[in-house]
Ligand SMILES: Cc1cc2nc3c(=O)[nH]c(=O)nc-3n(C[C@H](O)[C@H](O)[C@H](O)COP(=O)(O)OP(=O)(O)OC[C@H]3O[C@@H](n4cnc5c(N)ncnc54)[C@H](O)[C@@H]3O)c2cc1C
Ligand SMILES: Cc1cc2nc3c(=O)[nH]c(=O)nc-3n(C[C@H](O)[C@H](O)[C@H](O)COP(=O)(O)O)c2cc1C
């Protein structure tokens with residue numbers, strides 16, 4: 092991406108709310124100290140923060156899921172990256188929302204955050220999604236845990252680009268893994284209709300897929316996307332795809348972007364030691380101008396890349 | 405709130421640092437990355453990422469993994485190569501007053517010498533740091549820094565081409581007797597020794613039964629290694645550096661002022677911050693304040709008094 096690097100800083104944030112959405116998924120609202128307003132007012136969808144979780148307490152033993160019992164004993168050293176699922180920044184207040192999934196020792200600790208607690212974070216980091224001028228339609232593709240930055244992007248598009256028509260494709264392993272969303276189920280039907288509130292409130296047409304067929308289309312989100320693109324054949328110059336999710340899904344989306352000649356931006360994830368370009372741990376293999384290979388940094392050059400600049404393995 | 409009564413300066417050979425805090429190679433980029441978080445001019449010195457003769461892409465990912473109070477890295481010396489470094493990065497250093505050292509690496513002695521020769525021409529640089537934790541391709545991949553004869557040879561050859569630049573030799577802890585290696589470096593012209601580089605280590609994913617890092621092994625850094633590093637620093641100080649009058653640049657797991665002071669007491673003239681900057685990019689500046697407070701509390705007027713004062 093080619094946006095100018097924004098200024099970043101280290102800030103204290105206080106927890107407004109940390110609400111469970113099912114056993115594994117949480118929504119964390121943070122209010123940043125005032126000094127942060129100037130840094131976050133121009134933050135874009137797709138950027139992220141690095142949260143210091145090393146000081147946070149573990150849940151009491153009986154609340155630690157069995158599969159995390161061993162890894163929960165590990166001391167945490169490094170900060171953890173999280174995208175914004177929403178951000179409200181004005182002159183006097185910055186509130187960011189993070190949707191996270193409990194997967195390991197850091198996110199397990201985050202579960203114990205209570206209203207009024209404080210955390211330390213670095214941000215805003217990386218380069219977010221860009222919205223090219225001539226676009227009339229945007230296709231959002233979220234796989235697994237890739238939903239948060241796209242939820243933010245949907246809001247930005249709705250607010251600032253009313254003329255762009257948005258369609259969302261959301262895929263997960265099972266219905267329960269869609270839990271980043273507020274789900275409304277129409278229980279009266281045999282196979283219930285599911286609406287994802289975050290998209291529904293903006294009237295975004297949403298297609299859902301699950302690997303096991305427990306909701307929506309049975310299969311991968313990219314299969315569903317391919318079917319739709321095949322039927323509708325959107326014009327490449329007027330359309331853009333935004334994708335975030337597991338690497339295999341992004342790679343398949345990138346292939347569709349090539350096949351249907353629709354430009355595509357992907358948000359990638361890497362293990363990050365610093366998040367600010369110091370360590371080179373977050374390498375992404377890309378094509379350079381002369382056709383050779385070059386490693387870019389996910390934290391500094393990304394996490395959003397053009398699908399056709401990445402070398403997919 | 406600088407306390408004018410406390411002298412924070414330390415000497416590295418002919419060079420006087422405004423304070424003992426230096427960034428560790430490979431953990432602070434090329435300096436500009438840190439601008440948003442602190443004033444680089446407040447640092448005693450800056451050591452860049454390892455630079456090699458030709459650009460290197462580095463290893464596949466995953467390149468890092470977190471461990472208990474530490475992390476492994478196998479970045480693979482990814483860097484832009486000496487040519488581009490001199491053209492693009494050295495001019496950026498003009499913006500700062502801080503003394504810069506460039507860490508150099510290679511696969512053959514000739515490569516080290518070629519890089520050193522180029523960098524010796526750069527007026528802006530205070531010195532070079534020799535990373536001898538690299539495999540020697542001509543000697544079947546044995547690490548330069550584990551063989552005293554190779555250390556003698558590589559230090560001697562590089563010393564011949566560095567002109568007036570200070571030559572730091574950075575020791576690897578992955579040896580039986582670190583003092584033997586330290587002696588070899590000092591005997592063949594090292595002006596300063598730095599220690600320690602990372603400990604070779606492995607993390608296994610028990611589900612896949614494969615190492616987590618693409619490179620299989622990586623170097624352990626962070627608080628987990630600090631007590632071993634303090635011990636090795638004190639050993640080298642007592643057995644080699646003190647009598648030879650060679651200053652030590654030392655670190656391993658430093659993240660606060662107490663950690664830094666421990667290293668100084670053990671014998672370090674300057675302290676490096678590596679992994680600590682990943683967690684708190686401004687930690688070096690906070691450590692400087694902390695050292696000042698410690699000195700006040702202990703009625704010490706000059707930090708240099710603390711160097712090697714272990715009872
Ligand atoms: C730019 C960016 C934005 C992110 N945004 C979000 C978000 O909005 N919500 C959210 O829930 N998570 C997000 N993540 C992932 C999040 O950082 C990790 O889930 C978290 O660090 C896990 O920490 P842990 O100690 O709980 O688990 P760990 O034990 O560290 O990890 C649990 C499992 O997840 C894998 N994993 C962890 N981090 C990554 C990564 N960066 N890339 C690929 N695999 C990984 C590990 O290999 C392991 O299998 C984001 C990551 C990046 C790089
Ligand atoms: C991500 C990373 C990259 C590193 N790269 C280099 C390098 O290029 N050259 C080098 O001599 N040392 C390198 N090191 C070693 C550090 O300079 C330092 O010696 C070591 O990490 C121990 O200090 P610490 O615990 O404070 O990090 C690297 C360390 C890390 C964590």
Ligand code: FES
Nearest residue numbers: 366368370371390
């Ligand atoms: S995470 Fe350190 S450079 Fe990207």
